[in-house]
Amino acid sequence: MTEQLAEIILKATQAKSIINTSLIQELWSGYGQILRCELEEGLSPSVIVKHVQPPNQSHHPRGWNTNLSHERKLKSYQVEINWYNDLAHRCDDYCRVPDTIHLQDRQGEMLMIMEDLNAAGFPIRKSEVSIPEIKACLSWLAHFHAKFMGVKGDGLWPVGTYWHLDTRPDELEAMQNKKLKAAAREIDKTLTGAKYQTLVHGDAKLANFCFSEKGQKVAAVDFQYIGQGSGMKDVAYFLSSCLHEENLSVCETELLRFYFETLKKALVLYDQLVDFEEIQQEWSKLYDYAWTDFYRFLDGWSPGHWKMHDYSENIKNKVLKQLS
Structure with missing residues (x-):
């Protein structure tokens, strides 16, 4: 957890501090992490942070680490951001998805802060x-x-x-x-x-x-x-x-x-x-x-x-x- 990332989370959630951070899972082929952050005060007691940081050289479990594979993964995270930004709010209790708190895409590094289900x-x-x-x-x-x-x-x-x-x-x-x-x-x-x-x-x-x-x-x-x-x-x-x-x-x-x-x-x-x-x-x-x-x-x-x-x-x- 970098200081810059922590500041973004605190600002987005209006929390005083991050009490604890735990790793939920690494993203496929080393493209980042999904974290749970427990918060002091703020909008909710905890949030999920999906932080995409493409590696310099990916390590695919089955050896499919090609340029095409890399571009497909990058696009997939951009697609996910577009989904949460534009359409996810249409879902209801019958097809429940996490609420979106903050989305960010800067030169391939992507951040999704979402409701903790x-x-x-x-x-x-x-x-x-x-x-x-x-x-x-x-x-x-x-x-x-x-x-x-x-x-x-x-x-x-x-x-x-x-x-x-x-x-x-x-x-x-x-x-x-x-x-x-x-x-x-x-x-x-x-x-x-x-x-x-x-x-x-x-x-x-x-x-x-x-x-x-x-x-x-x-x-x-x-x-x-x-x-x-x-x-x-x-x-x-x-x-x-x-x-x-x-x-x-x-x-x-x-x-x-x-x-x-x-x-x-x-x-x-x-x-x-x-x-x-x-x-x-x-x-x-x-x-x-x-x-x-x-x-x-x-x-x-x-x-x-x-x-x-x-x-x-x-x-x-x-x-x-x-x-x-």
Whole structure:
């Protein structure tokens, strides 16, 4: 914690002093830190500080430390600042996100000071979840997708998700599955050509959801890869993050039914004048394509990844058969 950073935090929060600072996590590839600062007086007892300081030489855990990777990461933090600055205030209790206190972007060094969701009633992080807890996250996603149906969002990714094909040429080149590689562009075209587009979180894994004490409500963080897309991108990726293949096979129908039932109610709640039946029909078909699109990324990025199991293999094969 530099003196300059401390001064910015104190001014933004109107606090007398920073009582304690604790590290929540290092940012991916050494690009900075996320801190919790406990404060004396001020607007709140604590805040979360996301401090982005790009390294001179990044160290990617899987060796993908290229100039393209560096530029993608920098843009992702700029996108996140744009999201918090322009659109995050539209979220409500059904798709809760942290309130924004201060944003700063100076020559690649970025600072986000935000509400501490622990203090706001979302103190639990989970690595394993029950079906009701999965449904709490799917409810968040359904309301988020309904809220931002048709919204493009200036300054966000034109196409959301961190694995989008156009941003991953190195991983495409490294793919081992030649049939899937040949179909990659057509799969992407099917997803991006969908009639109904919303804003997708873009990295909606379990680790990015904060739970209430009883697990009935959630809030979400980490909006570096938010952009346009079918809601199925978030749903498929989220389910891949919290269920193993045997659970996916058993629970897929129930969980997708719940998501769409919640989406239908949320579209009414937000007065979205769209045809739900048409959305459900289109997006239900895109679930397999969204899953296969992520599988395509894994095949180039991390061959043999644990998510490349029989369930995802079967979905990938089904999509390739449809395309052929």
